[in-house]
Amino acid sequence: MSYTAPIAQIAHTLVRIARLDEIAATGAFPNYDPELVAPILDEANKLARDVLAPLNPIGHKTGAKLTDAGVVAAPGLSDAYRQFVEGGWMGLAFPEAFGGQGLPKPLALAVFEMIHGANMAFGLCPLLSFGAIEALLAHGSDELQQTYLPKLISGEWTGAMNLTEPQAGSDVGALVTKAAPNGDGSYAITGQKIYITWGDHDMTPNIIQLVLARLPDAPAGSKGISLFVAPKFFVNADGSLGERNTFRCIGLEHKMGIHASPTCVMEYSGAKGWLVGEPNKGLAAMFTMMNSARLNVGLEGVAVGEAALQAGVAYAQDRKQGSAPGMQGSVSIIHHPDVQRMLATMASGVQAARAICYACGAAADLAEHHPDTDVRKVNKAREDLLTPLAKAWSTDRAIEVTNLGVQIHGGMGFMSETAAAQFYLDARITPIYEGTNGIQAMDLVGRKLSGDGGAAMGAMLAEVRATAREARATNQPKFVGVADRLEAGADALHEATQWMLGAMKSARETGLSGATAYLALAGDVVGGCLLTRGALDEQATLDAARTLGLAAYFAEDRLSRAPSAVASITSAAQALQDAGSVLWSA
C-alpha cells in the first residue's frame, strides 16, 4: 500500500485557509517560523510514506491480538510508534511547559492527516492520547499534570478515553461505573467500559486511562458524572513505574475495519484512579476530550479519503480497459469520463473537507490565543460552529470518497486485501464514533445554531457572500461562475437557517428531523466558500489552475444542488412528521 502526503495541497491549506501567519501574529507561538513548515511536512511525509503506509495492509490482515499478557499490537507497529516518539510528533502543538513544541494547531493537523492517511488504525493511538492530554491540561491539578503530561506529550506513554458502556453510548448520562473514595484522595473504580480504542497494547510501558464514573450519591444522569485518571502502572514519586493497576482488557471487538486498532472491553475491578477536575463535572471534561477528538475524527475522514483518492488515481492509470477517442488500442481507465468524474468528486470533496478541518483548527488557536477578546470570542463561536461540520461533513465525504474508490477498482475493489477495500472499511467507523453524525447535526442546530440565535452562522454567511463578491470582482469567467453558485448557496443556507431557528423554537421534533440535511447543506456551502477563498489567494502561483479547478468543479457538482436542498430540509421534515411510523412499520 503506498501513500505519499499531498504536500502541495496541505501547504496550500495551511497558508491560505488556516492562515498560519495570522495565528503567528498573535504572538503566542514564538517557536513558529514559516521556514519550518516545509521541513516539518517533509519529515512527517517520510514517517507516513516509508514507515506507516507499508504496515497498513499488514495490520488490516493481522489485527491486534489479545493474549494472557494483554493486547499485542499488529506486526511492526511498536517499532513505528518508537520512531513516531523519537520524531517528537506527539508534542507538536502542546505547551513547551510540558515538553511540547508549542506550534500552531493546524501544523499538527497537517502532520496527523499524513499519519492517518498512511495508517488510520495506528493514528488512532495518538488521537486518543490527544484527548487525554487536553482533558488533563484543561482540568487536571498541578500534581496530575506534572505526573502524566510530560510522558503523554512526549508520546512515551499513551492515553485512552473510557466513556462508553453497553447501555450508555450516545447517552453518556446512562453510565453506571462507580468510583468509591479510598480515603487517601484516590478512588476505587469498578465497572465495564466498551469500545475503548487502544485501551491496551504493548507499544509503551504505561497507558493512562481517562475514565468517566459516578461518585457515591452522585445525581442521576449526566450531572452525576465525574472524570478520573487511572494509569496502567502507578507512577512513583521519582517518576519510575510501580505496581500494576487493577483494570484490564477482557476482550477485543471484531470489526469491519481498523483491525490494527484494538477496540477493547475494559474491566475495572476497584482500579485506583484520581479525580480530574470537580466532582460531578465530568461531562464538561468529557466535552474537552470530545471536541478535540471530533476535529481529529473529521481529519481522519480527510486522510482516508486522500488515501482512497491516491489509490484510485494509481489504479485508474494502471488498469487498461476499453477504448477512448483518438487513442490506439486498450487505454487506461483514467481516460474514461465516468472514472474522471469519480476522481474529480473525490479530489474536490477531500480538499473541501481538509479546508473545513484546518479552518476549524485555526479558529481554535485564535480563540485561545488572540490578544483581542472580541476576536477570541468570534473565533470561539467559529470553532464551535465548524466542529460538527468538520466531524460529520468530512466523514460523510470519507464514506462517499472511499465508496467511489472501491467503484473505480471494479471487482478488485470488493476483494478484502485491496487497499481501496481497506479504506472503505476503515472509513466506516468515522461517522459513528466520537458522537455519531446524527448527534453532530443535533449539536449544530441545537447548541451551535439555536444557542446564539444564528449569530455564528450569520457571520459565516457574511463570509460566504464576501468571498462571492471577491470572486465576482476578478471578472474572470470561472470565478464569476463560482460566485453565482456561492451566492445561491448562501441564499439557500440563509433560508434553511431561518426555518431551522423557527422550527427549533416552535416545532423542535420537525427541526431535528431536518438536522442532518441541514448540516449537509451547511458543509457544502462552507466547503465551497473555503475552496474559493483558497483559489482567490492562489491566483499568482503555479497551483492556481488546480485550486480554481477544484473550486469550480465543487461549485458545479455539489454547491449547485444547494437551492433544491432547502426543501429536502424543510418539506421533507414536515412530510416525515405528517406520516410518521406508517412509513416503516411492518
Place this chain on the structure above:
Amino acid sequence: MSYTAPIAQIAHTLVRIARLDEIAATGAFPNYDPELVAPILDEANKLARDVLAPLNPIGHKTGAKLTDAGVVAAPGLSDAYRQFVEGGWMGLAFPEAFGGQGLPKPLALAVFEMIHGANMAFGLCPLLSFGAIEALLAHGSDELQQTYLPKLISGEWTGAMNLTEPQAGSDVGALVTKAAPNGDGSYAITGQKIYITWGDHDMTPNIIQLVLARLPDAPAGSKGISLFVAPKFFVNADGSLGERNTFRCIGLEHKMGIHASPTCVMEYSGAKGWLVGEPNKGLAAMFTMMNSARLNVGLEGVAVGEAALQAGVAYAQDRKQGSAPGMQGSVSIIHHPDVQRMLATMASGVQAARAICYACGAAADLAEHHPDTDVRKVNKAREDLLTPLAKAWSTDRAIEVTNLGVQIHGGMGFMSETAAAQFYLDARITPIYEGTNGIQAMDLVGRKLSGDGGAAMGAMLAEVRATAREARATNQPKFVGVADRLEAGADALHEATQWMLGAMKSARETGLSGATAYLALAGDVVGGCLLTRGALDEQATLDAARTLGLAAYFAEDRLSRAPSAVASITSAAQALQDAGSVLWSA
C-alpha cells in the same frame, strides 16, 4: 438474523406497479390465477424466513471453502437448496415445455426478492442459473435445450456464467480464452476465468458452465467472441451423468461480503464444450444473460435494502438511549427524529427501487407476450430503458440504505457479526458486478437514450406528467404537493435529456461525464412517478396512508432535489472537461 418478507409491500407492487392483470390479459400465462399470488408469496416467505435467513450469518462467518474435492458450500446451504428445488421455485417463470410453471416474470421477482433478502449469497446461485437458462432458451439448439434446460429449470443442476478474465472485465472483447474444434462438433476450451460466482459447489450433482471464448481465427475484439456450454459432468444419451469435464476451480477470492457465495477462479484445460448460437455472436448471447442478470442484481439491491430496513427498525425499537419529549426515562431510539429520518429514507428508497425493478420485469413480459406488435415494441423500449435504472439506481440505493442501517446501529453497526454490517458488506458488490453502475449510465445515455433519439425517455416523461395530472386532479393536498414535485422533476429530466442528447452527438466525452448524474436524476423521477402511481391506485385500501406517505416523503426528500440536479449533470460535466487531470494529479 431475522427476515420476514414485506408481503403487503410486495403484493402492492405486483398488483399496482407490475400490473399482473395486464400481463395475464395477454393470454400468454394460462397457469396464472390471481388467487395464486397470496399462497405463492406466503410459501416463499416461509422458505426465506425460516430456512434461508437463519443461515445467512453462518454463511457470513464461515464462507464457502475450497477443498481437494472442489468447493464446499457453507453449512446448511445444501439442505436449503434441496428445499428450494423441492418447492419448484426455480421454474416459476420459465416455460412449461421445459418443466417450468409459465407464470409472469414479476412473480418470480417477488419470490427472489425474498430469497435475496433472506440470504443474498445463496440467492446468487439461482441468479446465475437464470442467466444460463435464458442464454440456452434464446440461443441454444434443440439438442442443447433438451439436454440442459429441464434440469436447470427444475434446479437439479445449477448454471454459471464465465465471462471475466484478468485482463477482460468491463471490456469483455479483450478476452483470450480459446475454443478449438475437436472435430466431433464439440470444442476444447482453454483459458482462465475469474470472478465466477458459484462456479463450483457441492449442492447439486452437476453444474452447467456458459463460457465466452474465441474460435481459431476469430476477429479481434468483441466481434470474435462465441458462447459455449460446458457441463461439469457430461450427460449421457439417457440423461445420466458420465465423466468429469476438465475444468475446475483453482481458487476462491477473499471478499468484503457475500462470503457464502463462492467466487471462483476457473481453469479450463481443454474442457469440452458445445457452441451456443452462431460462431462469433457470443456478445449478443452474453447480453441475453446480462440483461436478466442486471435486473436481478437490481432486485438484490432492493432485497438487501429491505433486510437492512427491517434490521434498522428492529434495533431502533429495541435500543434505549436518551430522552424524548413527553416520554418518561430512557426511550427507544426510534423516537429520535434523526433515526426516523433515516428509516423514512430507507423505506422510501427501497420501495421506489422495488417499483422500478418490478415495472422492468412487467415490461419484459409485455414486450415478449403482448398480442399487439406496437405494444410489444413500446414495452421492449421501456424494458431497455428501465434495465440500467433497475440495476444502477437500485444498487446505489442499496449502498445508501445499508449505510444508514449501519449508522442506526451506532458502534454495534461496525462490528463484523452484526446483521447491519453484513448487509452493508454484501451490498457493496451490487454496483460492481454485471456491468458497473458507470457502465449502466453509459448504456442509458448511449444505447438507450441516444439510440432512439430520446423516444423511450419521452414516453416515460409523458407518463410522469400524466401521473402528476392525475395526482393533482384528486384535489387532496398531499397528492397536489406530490404533483408539484413530479412536474418539476419532469421538467428537470426533460432539460437534462435534451442536453444529453445534444452532448452525446457533439461533445460525447462531456456527455459521458454527466452520465452517472443523469441516471441518478432519471431514477429519482421514475421512482417518484411509480410511487405516486401506486398511491393513486391504492386510495381505497387500508395501506393508502403508507403508500401515499412514502410517495410524499420521497417527493420531498429526494424528488425535490431534481431542479438543481440539472446543473450537476450539465455544468459539472463541463467544469470537469475544462479542468481535467489537474484536479487529481499529484
